[in-house]
Amino acid sequence: MSAIGYFVEGGSxxxxxxxPSVFALELLKRSRDCPSVYDAMDDFPAFYAGLSRCAMVPREREIVQRVDVILASSSSLKSRWMNFHKDVRLVHNALDLSAVRSVGPAPMSSKKKVFGYVGTIASWFDWEWVCTLADARPDNEIRLIGPVFEAPLRKLPGNIHLMPACGHVEAVKAMSEFHVGLIPFKKNALTASVDPIKYYEYRALGLPVISTDFGEMSLRAGERGVFITQSVSDIPAMADSAVQFCGDADDASAFAIQNTWEARFDAASLLL
Structure with a gap:
């Protein structure tokens, strides 16, 4: 803590x-003269239960009351924090342009289509949705890449292939081999505040996206290349539409440039 104090005294x-943490709160208390920002990336208390959740809620609110600016990564988070703070700015998630450009556009034609997901598979992952998709597309591959913290309750269809977690560069390369990107999240309190980074990476690679109706994805129904399912009964039709979608390399490139982290933080105007 003393080293941080010396650093703060050395310049702007x-x-x-x-x-939100005890350490972060202590820094705010000791650095009252520094401009400050809280990057509200998720509904953090929703990740906890019991006493941990009870402790997280007041701690986060105290941090919110002490900072000068709040950056909210989703519309839901912005709406929530506007009740507690006068300067809340919507700053969606984004993508690493260099990683996307390193692999080039996604393949758009092949007899055997690959529906893919890259990310953590935990309590928010909708296994029923994925299995329904697999049953509806028996001649296609459902490729799931990432660590599994919550296993399915049923035997998986044979066309679902589980693959291990990998680094970010390898993950983007794996996405470039998909024909359709998947975001199969359950709709609950935790996902209500989520703006998934994989959405930006999928679309920057020219992939159509099939998603459940949750969080910020709910607001993207009707966007080009985005197909939102309201229930499992929608999955076969949405999968057909996604497979028939014709991506455009110029559109994908423009989307990537508009949704970089640099563009996000420039628009947030934190340094003005």
Whole structure:
């Protein structure tokens, strides 16, 4: 803590809080003269239960009351924090342009289509949705890449292939081999505030996206290349529409440039 104090005294400092914690709160108390920002990336208390959740709620609110600016990654988070703070700015998630450009556009034609997901598979992952998709597309491959913290309750269809977690560059390369990107999240309190980064990466690669109706994805129904299912009964039709979607390399490139992290934080105007 003393080293941080010396650093702050040495020049102009912007204190950015990325996760509500006792340490972050203490920094805010000790650095009252520094401009500060809270990056509200998720509904953090929703990740906890019991006493941990009870402790997280007041801690996060105290941090919110002490910072100068709040960056909210989703519309839901912005609406929530506007009740507690006068300067809340919507700053969606984004993508690493260099990683996307390193692999080039996604393949758009092949007899055997690959419906793919890259990310953590945990309590928010909708296994029923994925199995329904697999049953509806028996001649296609459902490729799931990432660590599994919550296993399915039923035997998986044979066309679902589980693959291990990998680094970000490898993950983007794996996405470039998909024909359709998947975001199969359950609709609950935790996902209500989520703006998935994989959405930006899929679309920057020219992939159509099939998603469940949750969080920020709910607001993207009707966007070009985005197909939102309201229930499992919608999955076969949405899968057909996604497979028939014709991506455009110029559109994908323009989307990528508009949705970089650099563009996001420039628009947030934190340093003005």
């Amino acid at each position: 400092t912007l204190l950015a809080i990325g996760k």
